[in-house]
Ligand SMILES: Nc1ncnc2c1ncn2[C@@H]1O[C@H](COP(=O)(O)OP(=O)(O)O)[C@@H](O)[C@H]1O
């Protein structure tokens with residue numbers, strides 16, 4: 001298989017799959033869900049109700065302390081496995097759904113810890129100034145605290161996003177058709193190493209674009225210093 | 227009329243009794259300076275008055291309305307709608323606490339517009355006038371990080387004034403400033419005093435306190451040891467502790 005056929009194949013396989021798009025889907029859907037979800041998790045983690053904080057803390061530590069690959073397996077095969085124990089036969093949903101769920105939960109845990117660090121680094125005086133001026137708790141968070149948190153955490157978030165680009169390849173373990181799944185299949189069936197190089201170049205370019213985009217975000221927030 | 231009345235205020239942090247039965251009233255148009263050794267409870271008194279801390283015992287009223295009351299069981303409670311009382315006062319912090327992500331104009335406009343829901347254009351006009359009066363007209367679009375400490379503190383005074391408070395509290399407004407910048411901030415506070423703005427100023431600037439105050443309060447160890455006109459406290463004090471304190475300051 002020559003390189004242009006390979007690239008065409010990775011865009012659209014004869015079976016009608018779109019491996020590159022599969023990777024892009026995982027990436028964007030995970031970000032769209034986990035970035036906001038992380039805020040909620042962080043706020044629960046910071047809850048004054050100790051029980052809530054401890055429970056969330058426990059889940060975060062499990063999500064960060066076990067392999068994403070394992071979590072992906074559990075989310076993908078767990079439901080039908082459990083259903084079978086009770087004598088039901090669950091048909092497999094579109095693979096993208098469990099993949100995105102597993103990735104989003106996992107990344108939300110990481111983002112939550114980044115947000116928490118950011119929230120805790122905003123000086124008390126900011127809350128107090130807002131409180132004396134009569135801002136409600138939610139207005140204080142949304143108008144005063146969150147924008148400063150975002151500025152503080154952009155570099156750490158960039159690191160996670162770069163990791164996410166590479167992590168999308170883990171979806172091959174549940175045979176969801178994304179770039180790496182297809183590359184590995186072709187490399188084995190055609191006994192060639194070339195697909196791996198193509199994949200490497202793809203991930204590298206993807207992350208180059210991510211770095212440029214996040215650099216723009218960081219720059220757009222550089223009009224003030226904290 | 228008493229704008230603020232605090233009676234028999236007690237406040238402890240753990241076993242540390244910081245305010246021991248303090249009673250403190252401020253009349254309309256009055257300028258009160260609070261002086262005293264560090265750790266004496268001055269900030270805590272201001273933080274209790276501005277509802278940043280809750281008192282353990284005593285009563286607080288603003289404009290004759292009760293902020294705190296005792297229920298049937300004799301338990302101290304705070305009024306439900308504390309925002310109603312927050313309209314009466316403003317607080318200027320030692321380290322400004324401006325919002326770094328807002329421009330100067332937005333810093334001073336945001337609360338009147340989003341908290342008080344006032345008309346944006348009207349607020350903007352007032353705020354620009356206030357900034358102009360404080361010599362900050364050309365800084366409206368700047369960000370706090372681009373300003374000197376003295377300018378930041380003047381912005382934070384405008385931010386408090388934009389809420390049209392009946393009383394303004396200052397907690398060591400010049401303590402975080404380089405010595406050469408304190409003058410511009412003190413001048414602004416002096417101008418407010420001349421306009422009969424009701425103010426309570428915690429300060430270590432004795433000459434300033436003496437010049438602007440109607441009344442000087444000396445707090446030490448969580449109690450008001452002495453209060454009176456600047457003349458009475460600074461010149462003719464009969465209190466040994468006050469004398470010692472002032473001596474340390476003048477030497
Ligand atoms: N949030 C707090 N928690 C515990 N102790 C506090 C707190 N705030 C103030 N204190 C204590 O209360 C005392 C009075 O402090 P403060 O009111 O700041 O004094 P001043 O402003 O006169 O220097 C000090 O002993 C200080 O350590």
Ligand SMILES: [Mg+2]
Nearest residue numbers: 268269270398
């Ligand atoms: Mg103090």
